[in-house]
Amino acid sequence: MERKVGSSTVTAKEVKAALEKTRTLSAEEERVLRMRHGAGASSTRAPLPRAAGDNEELGDELLVIEMQLLKAMRARAGGKTVASGNNKQVMTPAPAPAPAPAKASANATKDKIVRALRKKK
Incomplete structure (x- = not known):
């Protein structure tokens, strides 16, 4: 076998065309x-x-997992819109936490010290 002398440049178009034809690469x-x-x-x-390929059992298990994850994501999302497949689903807003009283936020350090002293008794 002879060594080839010279070089050639492979373009992105050539690589793309070759990859579309081949089926042996991972x-x-x-x-x-x-x-x-x-x-x-x-x-x-x-x-x-x-991901499941032709394995129907694995496909079913993955579908169940996906449904559970979507349900958990909806619960976490609150009122945000979540895209699922070709349709968008609007979530109901989660109840907002009650605002903390202004006095508690202003005296947070004092309250912390008082609680620590009460625990020492």
Whole structure:
């Protein structure tokens, strides 16, 4: 086998075209090549690959986990809008905490000292 003399430059367009054709690279290898050569993703609107693949049981478990996380996120979000898929869901606002009396905030240091002294008795 002879050594090739000379060099060639690979453009981002060539890398992008080659990555669209190949199916043998892992996701990490493809990401590294895209980052190394500055080739963007083939389509920003293309759906992301499913983590479960063809495994229906794993897909169901992941769906349950996702639903639990969305429910917890809604509970934490309060009145904020949360985007879920193609639709946006508006959360009901959480009750606001009662404001602290002005006297307590002004004398917070004094109250702390009094409580510490009461505990010493």
